Amino acid sequence: MSLTGTLDPADRTVLDARRRRRRYWRRLTRDPVLFFGMLIVGVVVCVAALAPAIAPRPYDDELPARRLLAPFSSYNHQLFVLGTDQLGRDVLSRIIYGARVSILVGTVGVVTGAVLGVGVGLVGGWFEDWRSTLLMRLADIQLSFPYLLLAIAVMAVLGPSLLNLVIVLGLRTWVGFARVVRGSVLATKPLEFIEAAQATGAATPYILLRHILPNVIGPIIVLVTLEFANLILLEATLSFLGLGVQPPFPSWGTMLSEARDYLFTDWWLSIPPGVAIMLTVLGANLLGDGLRDILDPKLM
């Protein structure tokens, strides 16, 4: 305060904002949890985006003559770092293309869930009448199923496809967002600045979006990263059970399900997809934990 005492108030807010931003940035780069989280997620996103450029060969390049090569073996003077699978496809290339499925499904799923959940939370928190009760009951009903079972049943009825997968994953996360946003709306609504906004004649949607939503943006960002991690696991699980991404397109879960048949003879096939899933999910979890420490100390 003493430093900025001579500045006029407008300059002071600019300076404060700049200083705050710099402090955030310093924490982003110095906190190891956050740093490794960003690094891992960043690498996986880049791998997914650049897959055709960095993969040594196409993901569906089959050749029976070179099937089930061990890691680091060569065939025809070409090195296969992670070996080949039962159809002679390069495991490394399939891992690289598999990142596309995880990132795509995780991102679209979490955005769908967030948009839906934030909408429900805003409406459910603002209108404390039957609308609120109805929406929150819907959330309870969804929570009363182990979601994996519901997802399995829905995928079985609708049939496995990328679109259905995204729908099922998107519906997984809305409840969390709705609850956080609703809680924040309930806490903010009685405050004076909301009353002031109403007194100036602001429309309800405007108040919700401009005055209430910004208060809850921190927890939403944290939830986005953590749910992203959960969705990647859920996609891998559904694909492992044969209800997710369909062959020949590679998903890490599908690769593990195929590798299981060769556990006795070619066990190394089961390692790379599992490590890929673990690292990606770990990265997103680290990112979420790190962001939570900065943005929202209260959230568990």
Place this chain on the structure above:
Amino acid sequence: MIIYILRRLLQVVPTLAGVMVVVFLLIRVSGDPTQLLLPPNATPADRALFRKQHGLDQPLAVQFVRYVDSLAHGDLGRSLVDQRPAADVVFERLPATVELAVSGMAIAVVVGIPAGIASAVWRGSALDRLAMASALVGQSMATFWVGILLMLVFAVQLRWLPVSGRGGVRHLMLPAVTLSLYIMPVLARMTRSSMLEVWEQDFIRTARAKGLRERAVIVRHSLRAALIPVATVLGLQFGGALAGAIVTESVFSWGGVGTLVLDAIYKRDYPVVQAVVLVIAVMFMLVNLLVDVGYVVLDPRIRQT
């Protein structure tokens, strides 16, 4: 206290109704239920007859009332594969899943809660860091991959334990440990943060101020308060355990409802799929109800409200 329990029981009604609506719509959402409920080679005449017999030509509301009515009589439909009542098929497989889920949860509780307490007591120590880092890594591993790895090491390489199937304790060990590793991280992290939160409270400061030994503060004063939120998580994790059991069963060919539902999907036996979803959802609801009622016993504060 009784009023609280009654009120909680009443809350089950709308949720149960919702569960029934979801399961009811599940089969009908795809348009023509006869495509799902009859074998693919059924003739149009068969389909028409089936529709008439099962009232599928009636309005949805009428169908729903009939569906609820048949549920009330314990009728969950018939398996298309062997024509047996779907309820019998499910309940025959249920004990295997419960056995797996309960042993998995038991291992998770026995290891996870003490780990969480130790982490909280020696906060910031190497032990705490190790425990929390393992929890984070454990949370990031796919259950089925953990199962595959355990199988690879202990069954395929070392040959200490059987690869799959159901039998005695030796058969149970790998699947139960796999499932426990799915629940343990959440439990350990939750216990730790709950303990740390309790220590901020006034009654702990009072206990310390009156000169109680640290041991007494931890065991007698903190644990009881700290374990209440853990109990809720445990109830919710039971659903997680059931879901995790489906995947674990499929890795280890464990003959429970998990393999049943996957098998039923593969054979397009939708009445059985429907029955499994309903039975598991109702079980999950009952467990959470029990947890909530159990609270009243654990936490005197709830009795007053």
